[in-house]
Amino acid sequence: MIEIKNLHKSFDGKEVLKGISTRFESGKTNLVIGQSGSGKTVLIKNIVGLFEPTEGDVLYDGRSFMQMSKRERAMLRREMGMIFQNAALFDSMSVLENVMFPLDMFSDDSYKDRVRRARFCLDHVNLSDACDKYPGEISGGMQKRVAIARAIALNPKYLFCDEPNSGLDPKTSLVIDELIHHITQEFNTTTIINTHDMNSVMGIGEHILFIYQGYAEWEGTKDEVMNADNELLNNFIFASDLFRKVKQAAK
Amino acid sequence: MLILKFLHAFGRYLLLMGRTFSRPERMRMFLKQYVKEMAQLGVDSIGIVLLISFFIGAVICIQIKLNIQSPWMPHWVSGYVTREIMLLEFSSSIMCLILSGKVGSNIASELGTMRTTQQIDALEIMGVNPASFLILPKIAGLVTIMPLLVVFSTFSGIIGAYATAYVGHIITPSDLTAGLQHSFVPWFFWMGVVKSLFFAFIISSVSSFYGYTVEGGSIEVGKASTNAVVSCSMLILFSDLFLTQILS
Numbered sequence: 001m002i003e004i005k006n007l008h009k010s011f012d013g014k015e016v017l018k019g020i021s022t023r024f025e026s027g028k029t030n031l032v033i034g035q036s037g038s039g040k041t042v043l044i045k046n047i048v049g050l051f052e053p054t055e056g057d058v059l060y061d062g063r064s065f066m067q068m069s070k071r072e073r074a075m076l077r078r079e080m081g082m083i084f085q086n087a088a089l090f091d092s093m094s095v096l097e098n099v100m101f102p103l104d105m106f107s108d109d110s111y112k113d114r115v116r117r118a119r120f121c122l123d124h125v126n127l128s129d130a131c132d133k134y135p136g137e138i139s140g141g142m143q144k145r146v147a148i149a150r151a152i153a154l155n156p157k158y159l160f161c162d163e164p165n166s167g168l169d170p171k172t173s174l175v176i177d178e179l180i181h182h183i184t185q186e187f188n189t190t191t192i193i194n195t196h197d198m199n200s201v202m203g204i205g206e207h208i209l210f211i212y213q214g215y216a217e218w219e220g221t222k223d224e225v226m227n228a229d230n231e232l233l234n235n236f237i238f239a240s241d242l243f244r245k246v247k248q249a250a251k
Numbered sequence: 252m253l254i255l256k257f258l259h260a261f262g263r264y265l266l267l268m269g270r271t272f273s274r275p276e277r278m279r280m281f282l283k284q285y286v287k288e289m290a291q292l293g294v295d296s297i298g299i300v301l302l303i304s305f306f307i308g309a310v311i312c313i314q315i316k317l318n319i320q321s322p323w324m325p326h327w328v329s330g331y332v333t334r335e336i337m338l339l340e341f342s343s344s345i346m347c348l349i350l351s352g353k354v355g356s357n358i359a360s361e362l363g364t365m366r367t368t369q370q371i372d373a374l375e376i377m378g379v380n381p382a383s384f385l386i387l388p389k390i391a392g393l394v395t396i397m398p399l400l401v402v403f404s405t406f407s408g409i410i411g412a413y414a415t416a417y418v419g420h421i422i423t424p425s426d427l428t429a430g431l432q433h434s435f436v437p438w439f440f441w442m443g444v445v446k447s448l449f450f451a452f453i454i455s456s457v458s459s460f461y462g463y464t465v466e467g468g469s470i471e472v473g474k475a476s477t478n479a480v481v482s483c484s485m486l487i488l489f490s491d492l493f494l495t496q497i498l499s
Contacts, residue, residue, distance in 0.1 A: 048376055077378030088369040102377050105277050160376075 001026050002047065002158060002190050007056035009039075009046055016042045018214040019056070026157070026190040029181050029204045033195060034211035035236060040194040043211065044162055047192065048080060049073055060158065078106050081151030081189075083161040083180075087143040089135040089150070095122070096131040099149045106154060121149040125179060141172035145179065152183055159184065161193040165200060173197060177204050198243055201225065210236065264460045270382035271390070271459075284388035292354050292389065292455070293396025299353065300346060300400050301407045304337070307345075308408025311336050312415045316422050329422050330430020333412045335439070342404035343443035344491045347397070347450035351483035355458040358389055359479035362462025363472035371463070386459040390452060397451035398444045405443070442498045449494060453486045 002024040009017040016039045024030040032040050045051045047058050049065060058065040060076060068076065089098050099118040107114055122128050125145040135143055144164055151159060161180060165173040177197075181204040184191040193200065201208060205222035210233050218233045225237060226247060238244045275281035315329040362385060365371050374381040409431065415421040461479035465471050 050372055050375060074378045074380075077376055080376055080378075082373065082376040084369045084373060086368055088373040090370055090373075091364075091368075104280055105377065105379055 001061055002192070003059040003062075004043075004047065005057045005059065007043070007046060007058070008054045009042055009051060010054045015054075016214050017046065017053075020211070020214075020216045021056075022209055022216055022219060024190055024192050025207065027185060027188045028191070028206040029184050030190070030192045030207045030209070031195055031201060031205045032192060032209045032211060033201060033236070034217075036196070038211045039214045040211055041162060044160055044192060044194050048082060048160055049077070078102075078154060079157040081154070081156035081159045083144065083147045083151050083159075083164050085163045085166050087135070087140075087147040089143055089146055091135055093134075094131065095127065095133050095135070095138070095146050098135070098146055099153055102150065102153045118149075118153060121153050122146070124152070124183075125149045141168050141176070144168065144172075144176055148176070148179055148183070152187065155187060156189060159189045159191040161191070161195075163194050163196065165195060165197045170199065173199060174203070180204070198237060198240070201237065202246075212236075263464065264457075267382055267386070267460055267463060268456060270380060271386045271456075273380060273383045275383055275387065276379060280384070281388060284384070285392055288388045288392030289396050292357070292393050293400060296350060296353060296400060297403060300350070300404050303349060304342065304346065304404040304407035305411035305414070307341055308333060308337060308411030309415045309419075310411075311341075311408070312412040312427070313419070313421050316415075326426045327430035327433045330412065330427040331433045332430070333427075334409070334431045334435075337405050337408040338439045338443055341408065342401045343446040343450070344487065346401065346404045347447060347454065348484055348487050350397075350400070351450075351454045351458075351487060352480050354393065355454050355479045355483045356476045358455060358458035359462035359476040360472055362386075362459055363465035363475045366463060366465045367468055367472060382463065386456070386463065389459055390455040393451040393455040394448055397447045401443050401447045405440075445498060446491065446494050449490055450487050453490065454483050457483050457486060 004020055004022050004024075007017050007020045008015065020039075020043060032043060034040050042051065046053045047065075053066070057067075060079075063076070065073070065076070089095075090101065093101065096115070096118055099121050100114055103109065103114040103117055107117075109117070119128060119131070122131060125148050127142060127145050127149065130138055130142060130146075135146070138146070148164075159180070164176050164180065168176065177200050180191060180193065183189065193204075195201070202222055202225075205225070208218075208220055208222065208225060209216055210218040210230075212232050218228060218230045220228060225233070228234065238247055312329055312333045315332045319332070320328050362371075365385070371381045371385070374384060412427060412431075413424065416424045416427045458479040461475040461482070462472075465475045
């Protein structure tokens with residue numbers, strides 16, 4: 001479980017996060033939604049420690065991230081997996097080497113076992129036949145799946161996904177969503193997903209946090225979204241004609 | 252304002268070097284990267300080093316023979332001057348200046364692209380020290396391989412000089428050999444090696460700094476690459492001045 005307490009973040013005096021507090025449970029897919037520039041990515045970067053919060057704290061199963069030493073933070077990060085918007089695979093390494101990388105760095109297993117584990121992870125994302133390819137040779141959807149395999153290689157307790165569906169077609173997006181949801185339940189990870197994708201919200205949103213201009217504007221589940229009376233949330237979620245019709249049909 | 256900007260950048264450079272020179276998390280990964288960098292930065296540069304040095308060695312020999320040597324000068328002057336120029340300045344300083352263009356821009360653009368595509372962030376999230384993992388093998392690799400490039404450059408220059416003798420018949424091989432062997436000071440060779448170690452450190456660390464600290468997109472990566480080459484060249488020229496005085 002990850003708990004955020006009164007998180008503030010400013011850049012050059014401009015406040016981007018304005019006191020966000022929430023709790024992300026383990027075994028659930030937690031979605032952070034909001035318009036572009038609302039502070040979603042800044043929030044996730046503060047949680048994982050890529051940015052230092054101006055004020056507030058992040059608790060990982062009760063452990064305060066802000067009070068940790070550099071070494072403790074490095075140790076905690078080995079329990080994290082992250083999927084970036086553009087996958088962030090290492091160009092100079094093959095797909096298998098990418099997935100093996102965290103194992104090579106932190107696992108004491110033999111080479112054979114590391115390869116076996118990497119192949120198992122790739123198998124999990126249906127990419128066992130792409131081991132020898134390089135990131136530049138595979139599609140965007142496949143790159144995202146490799147990123148997922150790399151993120152789960154060390155059995156992380158915390159999984160972060162920054163817009164995992166961006167740039168993907170709806171069908172591939174569904175595959176990625178299902179994969180993340182499945183991994184969250186199977187490994188009981190605390191998963192936080194930043195997304196714009198309303199299909200993800202309706203499909204796997206077990207806990208949804210809506211951010212508006214740096215504030216935590218609304219929280220709930222995918223079922224509660226349909227009946228929420230928050231105007232800002234409705235303007236955001238039901239901006240498209242399709243979702244307005246879905247809401248009307250649900251009513 | 253300019254001084255303040257320089258001090259700010261220098262401070263950031265020192266902080267980055269502080270992070271870089273920390274114990275590698277996994278020695279086997281460090282060694283793998285170290286060998287890879289030696290091949291990428293050093294071995295891949297051997298061709299250009301040999302080519303440039305060959306022609307410069309030949310040109311120096313021709314210039315001295317045709318434009319400087321006169322009946323009042325000893326017959327070994329051309330070979331002697333060619334050797335001294337190659338050993339004292341060209342193979343160490345000028346070759347490093349040329350390599351700062353090739354290697355420096357390579358390092359800066361590689362790290363800059365890794366930064367903009369969040370590959371460095373990915374390393375950070377995994378709990379890896381990206382500075383140590385990415386930069387330390389580059390510095391160690393280039394510092395290891397650079398003296399070797401200096402030796403190759405010197406020999407290639409001398410072969411170039413011999414080419415003018417055997418192929419161009421500008422000078423007799425015996426005159427050239429006499430000049431190359433005349434009053435040889437072994438320290439001059441070591442001076443070039445010592446200088447190249449400093450220059451290798453400048454090229455790898457300064458270029459890494461520019462690449463690692465890129466903020467933005469492809470335009471900034473291009474700018475970082477250019478800035479890296481300009482800064483490395485300036486620093487090599489400045490430090491050459493001081494090192495030559497100190498080591499002579």
